[in-house]
Amino acid sequence: xxxxxxxxxxxxxxxxxxxxxxxxxxxxxxxxxxxxxxxxxxxxxxxxxxxxxxxxxxxxxxxxxxxxxxxxxxxxxxxxxxxxxxxxxxxxxxxxxxxxxxxxxxxxxxxxxxxxxxxxxxxxxxxxxxxxxxxxxxxxxxxxxxxxxxxxxxxxxxxxxxxxxxxxxxxxxxxxxxxxxxxxxxxxxxxxxxxxxxxxxxxxxxxxxxxxxxxxxxxxxxxxxxxxxxxxxxxxxxxxxxxxxxxxxxxxxxxxxxxxxxxxxxxxxxxxxxxxxxxxxxxxxxxxxxxxxxxxxx
Amino acid sequence: xxxxxxxxxxxxxxxxxxxxxxxxxxxxxxxxxxxxxxxxxxxxxxxxxxxxxxxxxxxxxxxxxxxxxxxxxxxxxxxxxxxxxxxxxxxxxxxxxxxxxxxxxxxxxxxxxxxxxxxxxxxxxxxxxxxxxxxxxxxxxxxxxxxxxxxxxxxxxxxxxxxxxxxxxxxxxxxxxxxxxxxxxxxxxxxxxxxxxxxxxxxxxxxxxxxxxxxxxxxxxxxxxxxxxxxxxxxxxxxxxxxxxxxxxxxxxxxxxxxxxxxxxxxxxxxxxxxxxxxxxxxxxxxxxxxxxxxxxx
Numbered sequence: 001x002x003x004x005x006x007x008x009x010x011x012x013x014x015x016x017x018x019x020x021x022x023x024x025x026x027x028x029x030x031x032x033x034x035x036x037x038x039x040x041x042x043x044x045x046x047x048x049x050x051x052x053x054x055x056x057x058x059x060x061x062x063x064x065x066x067x068x069x070x071x072x073x074x075x076x077x078x079x080x081x082x083x084x085x086x087x088x089x090x091x092x093x094x095x096x097x098x099x100x101x102x103x104x105x106x107x108x109x110x111x112x113x114x115x116x117x118x119x120x121x122x123x124x125x126x127x128x129x130x131x132x133x134x135x136x137x138x139x140x141x142x143x144x145x146x147x148x149x150x151x152x153x154x155x156x157x158x159x160x161x162x163x164x165x166x167x168x169x170x171x172x173x174x175x176x177x178x179x180x181x182x183x184x185x186x187x188x189x190x191x192x193x194x195x196x197x198x199x200x201x202x203x204x205x206x207x208x209x210x211x212x213x214x215x216x217x218x219x220x221x222x223x224x225x226x227x228x229x230x231x232x233x234x235x236x237x238x239x240x241x242x243x244x245x246x247x248x249x250x251x252x253x254x255x256x257x258x259x260x261x262x263x264x265x266x267x268x269x270x271x272x273x274x275x276x277x278x279x280x281x282x283x284x285x286x287x288x289x290x291x292x293x294x295x296x297x298x
Numbered sequence: 299x300x301x302x303x304x305x306x307x308x309x310x311x312x313x314x315x316x317x318x319x320x321x322x323x324x325x326x327x328x329x330x331x332x333x334x335x336x337x338x339x340x341x342x343x344x345x346x347x348x349x350x351x352x353x354x355x356x357x358x359x360x361x362x363x364x365x366x367x368x369x370x371x372x373x374x375x376x377x378x379x380x381x382x383x384x385x386x387x388x389x390x391x392x393x394x395x396x397x398x399x400x401x402x403x404x405x406x407x408x409x410x411x412x413x414x415x416x417x418x419x420x421x422x423x424x425x426x427x428x429x430x431x432x433x434x435x436x437x438x439x440x441x442x443x444x445x446x447x448x449x450x451x452x453x454x455x456x457x458x459x460x461x462x463x464x465x466x467x468x469x470x471x472x473x474x475x476x477x478x479x480x481x482x483x484x485x486x487x488x489x490x491x492x493x494x495x496x497x498x499x500x501x502x503x504x505x506x507x508x509x510x511x512x513x514x515x516x517x518x519x520x521x522x523x524x525x526x527x528x529x530x531x532x533x534x535x536x537x538x539x540x541x542x543x544x545x546x547x548x549x550x551x552x553x554x555x556x557x558x559x560x561x562x563x564x565x566x567x568x569x570x571x572x573x574x575x576x577x578x579x580x581x582x583x584x585x586x587x588x589x590x591x592x593x594x595x596x
Contacts, residue, residue, distance in 0.1 A: 125510050173498060176496075177510060190558045194473060194477060197554050198552070209474055212515070214479050218514075254495045267557070
């Protein structure tokens with residue numbers, strides 16, 4: 001594959017598209033707001049007037065939009081990808097890098113198959129830094145043969161690339177990852193709340209616990225930011241809330257109790273209500289401060 | 299310091315006392331059940347008939363018993379350590395390796411000071427394996443000068459030795475550690491429940507998430523055990539429940555809401571009620587299986 005389409009040039013899509021160009025792919029792009037395509041067009045990509053027009057010119061279309069309805073719209077909506085699909089002989093693939101519903105992903109894959117189009121769900125983790133450096137973790141769901149056909153695309157944007165299983169398995173793995181991030185973060189905020197109220201030196205507490213059985217990525221990376229009151233976003237409250245809404249819908253569909261995720265979701269929602277939606281997820285600590293009537297740093 | 303007392307020769311105390319003997323200390327020991335002192339006596343320790351008699355013969359007494367009332371009893375009870383204390387000129391130190399209440403620890407330290415005795419709280423983490431290998435993490439609270447005076451004792455039993463702050467700071471740090479362990483474990487169980495119900499390959503999900511922002515000690519170490527149905531204890535449900543009861547009492551005393559720990563405690567209590575008290579903490583997964591009507595491995 002040489003000719004690739006890219007739909008959705010936001011904070012993740014732009015650096016990923018640039019890495020595809022660097023890797024030698026011939027890119028045709030579309031974005032709802034054309035102005036945001038400037039960096040990618042300057043780097044040599046061609047503009048198309050719609051997802052349909054993108055699909056007419058390429059062998060695979062990467063999608064990187066926000067939520068489930070956005071993905072549905074660019075694939076199946078007016079001037080969507082399926083309208084531009086050149087037909088099943090062309091072996092067209094839709095690669096969805098967005099983080100959306102696993103259940104909807106399976107339905108989208110079935111509907112695309114009726115149009116002779118293969119689909120891979122391929123949500124990523126690693127943030128905009130990982131996107132720029134091409135070091136994302138890519139969790140892929142779909143047929144193994146299709147995954148292998150697209151492997152050079154994944155290698156251009158990511159480092160740890162895993163075929164997780166059939167359609168939806170990439171999104172389901174990402175959902176599990178977000179559950180772990182949210183619950184671990186909640187534990188970090190709560191342990192640090194206890195530490196603060198006990199009068200401990202937070203840095204010492206973090207150093208001791210990070211090295212032991214209480215350690216986690218969240219503790220090592222977000223703990224010090226909480227101690228310093230640094231709320232700069234690595235990953236935003238609004239985005240983890242979007243992802244946890246996906247988990248909530250999924251757990252409802254599966255009839256699976258998820259009490260810890262439910263609690264984390266409510267507290268993270270409170271963080272957004274308090275105005276921290278565009279802060280980093282560590283701003284969950286602000287909710288614990290309000291709950292407990294204290295501050296982590298004095 | 300050369301002459302050390304050891305009170306409490308259980309699964310942790312015995313290997314720690316043996317490491318002190320190996321390091322050249324002259325040990326006098328007492329244990330409620332004398333028979334359990336055999337290994338330590340065979341290695342060269344002397345027996346005393348009570349904690350008081352231990353205290354008469356040594357410069358520092360290490361305590362390693364189960365809970366707060368046990369510590370109070372061996373220090374202040376009949377034939378307790380203070381009865382045998384040779385007086386303030388001797389600069390006697392009580393080193394408590396048990397995991398007990400931070401608030402009670404501060405009171406014990408004050409009461410001991412009235413007898414001219416210094417106290418260090420020095421709970422450990424690393425389990426019986428760490429105790430045997432002398433690689434425990436030791437979290438110490440108390441006066442820095444006293445801590446430094448006892449440093450060779452700590453070096454004989456542990457590897458990462460931290461002076462966390464004044465009396466109680468070691469226990470408070472341990473409490474934070476147990477909060478992190480419990481909440482992280484709850485997240486692992488819940489993410490794996492979602493993975494199982496989504497039909498994911500658990501090993502692949504664990505590999506992907508362990509390497510990323512969802513990673514934790516619990517995920518890396520207990521996740522595979524849950525996937526394999528291995529409930530062998532590294533650290534027992536009954537013991538983390540004891541520790542979380544300490545956290546509960548502490549949070550009540552501090553008037554601090556700890557919703558995640560409260561949830562974890564209830565679910566871990568359910569694990570004990572279901573007969574998993576002497577299984578490893580990963581048996582919390584059995585509670586999630588009952589809640590969700592599934593099994594992690596089929």
